[in-house]
Amino acid sequence: MKTTSRGFSRRGFIKATAGAGVYLASAKYSNMFAMSNPERPVRLGFVGVGSRGTSMLQTALMLEGVEITAISDIVPERVERAQQLVMESGQPKPKGFTGEEDYKKIADLTNVDAVFTATPWSLHTPVMVATMKAGKYGGTEMPACDGYEEAWELVETAEQTGMHCMLLENYAYMRNVMMVLNMVRHGLFGELTHCETGYQHDVRYATIGDQGELLWRAHERYLHHTGNRYPTHAIGPVSQWIDINRGNKFEYLVSMSSRSLGLNHYVAKNYGADHPNAKRQYKAGDVNCTLIQTANGITVTLYYDSLSPRPVDFIYRIQGTKGIYSGTLDKIYLEDTSPVPHQWEDIEKYVEEYDHPLWKKYGDIAVQTGHGGSDYLCMRDFVEAIRHQAAFPIDVYDAATWSIITKLTEESVLNKSKPVDFPDFTRSKWRERKPLPIVNS
Numbered sequence: 001m002k003t004t005s006r007g008f009s010r011r012g013f014i015k016a017t018a019g020a021g022v023y024l025a026s027a028k029y030s031n032m033f034a035m036s037n038p039e040r041p042v043r044l045g046f047v048g049v050g051s052r053g054t055s056m057l058q059t060a061l062m063l064e065g066v067e068i069t070a071i072s073d074i075v076p077e078r079v080e081r082a083q084q085l086v087m088e089s090g091q092p093k094p095k096g097f098t099g100e101e102d103y104k105k106i107a108d109l110t111n112v113d114a115v116f117t118a119t120p121w122s123l124h125t126p127v128m129v130a131t132m133k134a135g136k137y138g139g140t141e142m143p144a145c146d147g148y149e150e151a152w153e154l155v156e157t158a159e160q161t162g163m164h165c166m167l168l169e170n171y172a173y174m175r176n177v178m179m180v181l182n183m184v185r186h187g188l189f190g191e192l193t194h195c196e197t198g199y200q201h202d203v204r205y206a207t208i209g210d211q212g213e214l215l216w217r218a219h220e221r222y223l224h225h226t227g228n229r230y231p232t233h234a235i236g237p238v239s240q241w242i243d244i245n246r247g248n249k250f251e252y253l254v255s256m257s258s259r260s261l262g263l264n265h266y267v268a269k270n271y272g273a274d275h276p277n278a279k280r281q282y283k284a285g286d287v288n289c290t291l292i293q294t295a296n297g298i299t300v301t302l303y304y305d306s307l308s309p310r311p312v313d314f315i316y317r318i319q320g321t322k323g324i325y326s327g328t329l330d331k332i333y334l335e336d337t338s339p340v341p342h343q344w345e346d347i348e349k350y351v352e353e354y355d356h357p358l359w360k361k362y363g364d365i366a367v368q369t370g371h372g373g374s375d376y377l378c379m380r381d382f383v384e385a386i387r388h389q390a391a392f393p394i395d396v397y398d399a400a401t402w403s404i405i406t407k408l409t410e411e412s413v414l415n416k417s418k419p420v421d422f423p424d425f426t427r428s429k430w431r432e433r434k435p436l437p438i439v440n441s
């Protein structure tokens with residue numbers, strides 16, 4: 001086994017430090033060692049600057065001590081637009097790339113410490129793998145990987161290179177879910193028993209183009225696949241509440257999908273019943289419902305409901321022996337303290353005491369960014385972990401575990417809801433890994 005100049009074997013080192021929650025880069029990557037100087041800017045490369053990439057670029061530009069040094073997109077105008085945004089913020093023009101595989105060139109640049117990707121899903125793992133192999137930190141939009149092979153490739157590349165990557169799951173930084181995490185840590189809900197969560201968001205508008213054509217979401221989520229195709233916004237916060245990969249583990253799931261009507265109706269209504277995409281057979285059911293069992297007996301209900309006319313509702317319900325919180329209602333009931341038995345209580349009373357420390361500190365600036373301000377805290381955690389060489393709060397094991405739900409639910413749906421086991425990407429390290437601290441770095 002290879003050893004670093006500090007005398008650690010890389011894989012052994014990750015093993016040794018995974019529980020401690022801190023890891024350092026291999027000495028081979030001298031640029032990363034320079035990062036131990038917290039005064040030095042963190043230099044980011046962006047791959048994919050469409051809608052999400054551009055928004056996260058703008059968020060990164062709000063952070064102190066961050067430089068954007070490289071941009072890549074296969075649409076040259078988007079690269080130019082991103083370069084312009086960087087220059088308008090007072091930074092030098094970042095190097096621009098437009099080739100399909102130019103993310104490899106970005107990973108190799110000496111003035112890039114980390115690469116963030118907001119491309120279509122099929123590129124997330126290839127970009128992250130190239131990034132880690134080049135000795136850089138990676139940050140990816142979700143899902144991080146598609147299927148067993150990519151999930152293990154992600155984990156093994158991280159272990160082999162010593163360069164972990166973070167899933168930038170911004171929904172884990174929403175104010176209410178972070179407050180609930182704080183409450184869980186303070187024992188308000190007692191011993192936990194059940195959570196309910198779901199990506200319940202009508203995204204038909206982002207799935208079908210303005211001529212009725214299928215956009216990449218249609219191809220990657222609905223046309224050829226079924227099950228829960230976008231699980232991480234929903235399962236991420238819940239996984240943190242119940243210590244998945246850190247003392248607890250997802251054991252298995254069972255999943256069922258409804259029939260598929262939503263996209264046909266949407267295309268027929270907006271582009272005519274004769275449009276070919278109004279008549280096409282989509283594999284994904286409109287509503288997918290999944291049940292997950294965990295090692296310590298906490299169960300999770302997980303919904304995926306994105307093709308029906310409906311308001312947004314991520315549910316985010318948690319309950320235990322002492323009470324319950326409902327994100328849908330944004331209300332709480334605690335048996336020993338709520339004023340009226342069996343009746344919901346407004347959450348406001350608890351905010352002063354349990355609002356997450358990061359929200360207390362950065363809330364005013366965070367709310368200027370997307371997704372209720374969660375984008376800011378998420379990008380900030382990514383950058384600060386790199387700057388201080390701290391562990392990512394959502395690491396490669398979480399990225400693989402949360403993302404593999406796409407595959408496991410599909411397997412279950414296609415086999416009469418049979419139970420499907422979760423792979424243990426931590427290879428039993430979940431037993432020793434410590435629960436996520438309230439504040440990461």
Ligand SMILES: NC(=O)c1ccc[n+]([C@@H]2O[C@H](COP(=O)([O-])OP(=O)(O)OC[C@H]3O[C@@H](n4cnc5c(N)ncnc54)[C@H](O)[C@@H]3O)[C@@H](O)[C@H]2O)c1
Nearest residue numbers: 048049050051052053072073074075100118119120141142
């Ligand atoms: N976290 C969130 O809240 C959130 C919100 C929206 C989207 N997303 C995720 O962000 C990602 C992008 O979504 P989007 O809505 O921005 O899509 P988009 O189509 O607007 O952007 C994707 C960009 O990737 C570019 N691209 C494609 N191939 C490329 C390549 N080989 N190299 C470089 N660039 C390439 C495209 O040209 C496009 O500009 C998806 O994974 C999506 O799931 C996350």
